[in-house]
Amino acid sequence: MPPPIRRIVVDREPTVADPAATTNGGGASAAVAHARSRRPAPTPTAIKERMLLESVWLAYGSNWVVRDVSISVRQGEVLALIGASGSGKTTLLRSLNRLTEVTEGAARSGRITLDGTDIHALEVNELRRRVTMVFQQPNPFPMSIFDNVAYALVERTGRRRRRRTPEIDEAVADALRRAGLYEEVAGDLDRSALALSGGQQQRLCIARALAARPEVLLLDEPCSALDPISTATIEELIVQLRETIAIVIVTHNLQQAFRVADEVAFMHLGELVEYGGSEQVFDRPRQQRTRDYIRGAFG
Amino acid sequence: MASLSVSPAAVPPEALPAPREGVSSWPLIDRVCYWLCWVTGIGLCVIAVAIVAFMFVKGIAYLRPELFVKSPAASLRQTQSGGFLDPIIGTFIVTAIGTAVAAPVGIALGVWLSEYRSPRWLARVVGSSIEILAGVPSIVLALFGLLIVSKGFLSFLSQGSPQGSLGESFLCAGLFMALLAMPLIVAATYEALEQVPNRVREASFALGKTRATTIWRVLLPSIRPSMAGGVVLGMGRIIGDTAIVTVLLGLTIKNEPVGSTPLLGTLRGTGSTLTSYVYYNSPAGEGNSHEKAYAAAFVLLMVVLLLNALVTRITRGREPGRRPRWYGLTGLVGRLGWTR
Numbered sequence: 331m332p333p334p335i336r337r338i339v340v341d342r343e344p345t346v347a348d349p350a351a352t353t354n355g356g357g358a359s360a361a362v363a364h365a366r367s368r369r370p371a372p373t374p375t376a377i378k379e380r381m382l383l384e385s386v387w388l389a390y391g392s393n394w395v396v397r398d399v400s401i402s403v404r405q406g407e408v409l410a411l412i413g414a415s416g417s418g419k420t421t422l423l424r425s426l427n428r429l430t431e432v433t434e435g436a437a438r439s440g441r442i443t444l445d446g447t448d449i450h451a452l453e454v455n456e457l458r459r460r461v462t463m464v465f466q467q468p469n470p471f472p473m474s475i476f477d478n479v480a481y482a483l484v485e486r487t488g489r490r491r492r493r494r495t496p497e498i499d500e501a502v503a504d505a506l507r508r509a510g511l512y513e514e515v516a517g518d519l520d521r522s523a524l525a526l527s528g529g530q531q532q533r534l535c536i537a538r539a540l541a542a543r544p545e546v547l548l549l550d551e552p553c554s555a556l557d558p559i560s561t562a563t564i565e566e567l568i569v570q571l572r573e574t575i576a577i578v579i580v581t582h583n584l585q586q587a588f589r590v591a592d593e594v595a596f597m598h599l600g601e602l603v604e605y606g607g608s609e610q611v612f613d614r615p616r617q618q619r620t621r622d623y624i625r626g627a628f629g
Numbered sequence: 630m631a632s633l634s635v636s637p638a639a640v641p642p643e644a645l646p647a648p649r650e651g652v653s654s655w656p657l658i659d660r661v662c663y664w665l666c667w668v669t670g671i672g673l674c675v676i677a678v679a680i681v682a683f684m685f686v687k688g689i690a691y692l693r694p695e696l697f698v699k700s701p702a703a704s705l706r707q708t709q710s711g712g713f714l715d716p717i718i719g720t721f722i723v724t725a726i727g728t729a730v731a732a733p734v735g736i737a738l739g740v741w742l743s744e745y746r747s748p749r750w751l752a753r754v755v756g757s758s759i760e761i762l763a764g765v766p767s768i769v770l771a772l773f774g775l776l777i778v779s780k781g782f783l784s785f786l787s788q789g790s791p792q793g794s795l796g797e798s799f800l801c802a803g804l805f806m807a808l809l810a811m812p813l814i815v816a817a818t819y820e821a822l823e824q825v826p827n828r829v830r831e832a833s834f835a836l837g838k839t840r841a842t843t844i845w846r847v848l849l850p851s852i853r854p855s856m857a858g859g860v861v862l863g864m865g866r867i868i869g870d871t872a873i874v875t876v877l878l879g880l881t882i883k884n885e886p887v888g889s890t891p892l893l894g895t896l897r898g899t900g901s902t903l904t905s906y907v908y909y910n911s912p913a914g915e916g917n918s919h920e921k922a923y924a925a926a927f928v929l930l931m932v933v934l935l936l937n938a939l940v941t942r943i944t945r946g947r948e949p950g951r952r953p954r955w956y957g958l959t960g961l962v963g964r965l966g967w968t969r
Contacts, residue, residue: 429835459837469832472851481846482836535832542836 372572372592376406380546380576381426381461386440388421388430395421397600398440403546405576408568410591410608412584414623417597419580423548426578427461428454444546462539463548467555468531470523470538475515478523478534479505482541501541509537510567529560536567540575547571549579553586565590584624588612596620681930688927691920701882701906707918713925715884716906719799720868720932722895723878723902726803727867731810732860736849738811739818744844763812768872774805775876787897788887797879798887799896805873810863817859821852858944865936868929871904880905882916903929 381403388396396418403409403426411419421430428449430436442449449457462482470478479502502519506512511533515521523534532552539547549568553561568577568590581587587594587608594611596604596619604611604620615621652663699712738755746752778786779796787798825848833843849856874880879899886894901909903925908914910922 427835429831432831432834455837455839457837458835462837463835465828465832465835467828469826469828471829471832471847473847481833481838538832538836548835 370569372407376573378405378576379403380405380445382441382443383422383426384441384443386422386425386442387438388418388425389437390421390433391435395600396425396597399595399597399602401595401602401605403576403578404593405545406573407592408572408577408579408590409593409595410587411578411580411595411597412582412587412623413597413603415582416599418600419597420550422597423550423578423580424463426546426548427458427463429458429463459542460544461546461548462542462544463550464532464535464539464552466551468528468535470526470531470534472522472524474520475506475523475526475534476502476519479538479541482538505537505541506534508540508567508571509533510563511537527560529556529563532556532560533564533567536564540571544575546576546578549577551580551582554582561586584612596623598623681934684923684927684930687923688930691924692927693924696921696924701901701916703882707920710916710918710921713903713906713921713928715882716901716903716925717928719878719884719900720902720904720929722799722900723803723806723874724864724867726799726896727806727810728860728864730804730807731814731863734807735811735814735859735863736818736856739815739822740844740849742815743819743822744840744848759812759815762808763816766872767809767870768876770805770808771873771876774801774808774873778804778877785897787899795879797877797899799878799884799898799900802873802877805877806867806870809870809873810860810867813863813866814856814859817855817862818852821855822848825851854944858940861936861940861943865933865940868902868936869904869933871908874902874905875908878902878905880909882909903932 379402383399383401383403386396386399387394395416399418399422401409411423413419424430425438426442426449430438431454444452444457444460449461452460471481473481480498482505483498483501503512503516506515511530514530515526515534523531526534532555536547536552553564556564565586568579571577572592579587579590591608594604594606594608595602596611596615596617598619604615604617606616610616611620612624615624652660655663693712696712697717698714700715701713702709702711704710738759742752742756775796777783778801779794781789781793783796784790784794786794786796786800786804788795829847829851830843833847834840838846878901879885880901881899882901884895884898884900886898888894888897907922907926907929910916910918910925912919916922
């Protein structure tokens with residue numbers, strides 16, 4: 331029996347503009363911006379600040395790759411980091427869960443906090459459980475789909491981790507459902523994860539990252555290796571997840587940033603050039619460099 | 630201007646040099662080397678096939694079922710000198726001890742060299758030491774071993790004597806066999822881990838897993854075929870070694886237990902293996918019964934060939950597509966010059 335087909339909405343109906351908002355000019359512009367993107371406007375009450383970066387500098391050896399960046403990561407909104415290659419986006423993202431420390435010669439100054447606590451005061455593995463990451467290349471472990479997701483579960487680190495309890499089954503299924511992969515793989519969870527397609531592998535990686543029950547999800551160009559349909563599925567997923575998890579996405583693709591992000595930070599050669607709401611950065615950039623970069627992409 | 634007016638079609642196609650085909654058109658030196666490659670390649674195949682075929686013919690001719698169940702006895706008469714039950718058990722014991730020691734230590738060393746590598750200088754020293762160990766002839770290892778295990782305080786490994794320890798027992802031989810097999814296991818583990826892309830490790834770290842958890846639950850399972858291949862190669866080396874058996878196992882015809890404790894007595898006692906049995910029965914040895922030497926050598930060859938086949942099978946993976954093998958044994962072959 332073939333697996334049930336998941337319906338993918340690539341072109342959703344444009345969000346109907348709020349009639350009250352059209353009466354003043356700024357609101358109309360925002361409504362137009364939202365009509366162009368697929369995402370509904372964030373619920374203002376759900377927005378909650380989770381991570382705060384205060385004048386963060388990052389270096390590899392004697393080479394500064396991020397210079398004096400201050401931004402905040404909020405739950406209920408998607409933050410996109412955009413910029414050309416080598417602008418320090420990925421390094422900045424990796425510093426949020428201290429994954430930069432894996433690289434030798436990496437150094438940092440400035441302050442990064444998670445819910446008010448400095449991330450260096452937290453135990454590094456606890457931090458990384460709370461701030462999980464999905465990488466550019468899909469990187470499932472060479473084990474079954476089930477084991478890939480179950481590996482991330484905190485409950486599985488105990489002594490009886492090899493046992494498959496109903497709670498673990500449920501947690502795995504839940505993570506796969508949240509990543510929109512469950513229907514496609516439910517028939518055979520013991521299949522090797524490497525047998526999945528690229529898009530499925532990446533959603534498996536997202537499921538794995540979600541299974542750790544994170545508070546912040548970091549996405550490093552999650553769609554750059556994927557086809558448009560997989561990309562659309564993942565973008566839809568990002569917008570859905572926004573309410574419960576703070577999301578930071580690094581992307582080269584400005585269209586994608588425009589589609590999924592509520593806040594956009596444009597970086598150039600390690601500096602934060604412009605940082606603001608998505609409509610503002612894309613429609614009314616304040617800096618000439620931002621204007622040039624966006625014009626290059628949007629024509 | 631006149632030359633430009635000639636259309637390309639007017640150029641006769643014969644003007645183009647014909648593409649070179651076949652070896653006969655190569656320069657002389659290339660041709661000589663080409664044929665040399667063929668000759669050496671075929672020569673090696675012929676030698677390998679000849680050994681196996683010769684042993685097969687001789688071995689089958691002298692192989693009797695009772696050889697497997699009879700203990701050897703010191704007798705000049707072929708009919709009374711027994712079979713090679715004890716050497717087979719001896720080979721099994723030595724291989725078991727060697728593997729049981731070498732596998733955990735070797736895998737741990739491979740993991741440490743690849744994943745921790747700190748302090749740096751120590752990792753470099755250990756890496757070079759293992760490479761040296763891989764190149765040490767086993768007779769040198771055996772003599773060095775005898776020097777150590779004949780110390781009095783190590784007499785629990787073998788029999789004690791007033792001067793010190795005898796230094797000849799299954800335990801002594803097994804321990805130094807482990808040193809023989811360990812470089813292969815370290816190299817297999819290390820090379821396989823080096824081939825695991827860093828993104829796999831980062832993916833695990835990014836889920837809040839420690840390095841130890843990552844190694845234990847992600848990296849080691851994914852290189853299991855390579856590790857198994859290294860272990861089996863190591864077993865092959867132990868089974869095929871004669872020098873350590875000669876020096877550290879005592880070369881008694883039968884396995885001679887020490888004391889009355891059933892298993893420990895045998896382990897502390899002297900004995901023989903298939904290789905030493907072949908030597909003993911060869912014209913150079915005391916037994917001088919070539920029929921039994923052929924039969925035992927045939928069994929030995931079959932065991933080693935079986936292990937080689939096992940390596941190929943393990944490293945190739947069992948069910949293609951279903952549980953794909955990621956990281957191979959490729960580096961090992963070049964690193965230790967192991968050719969099969």
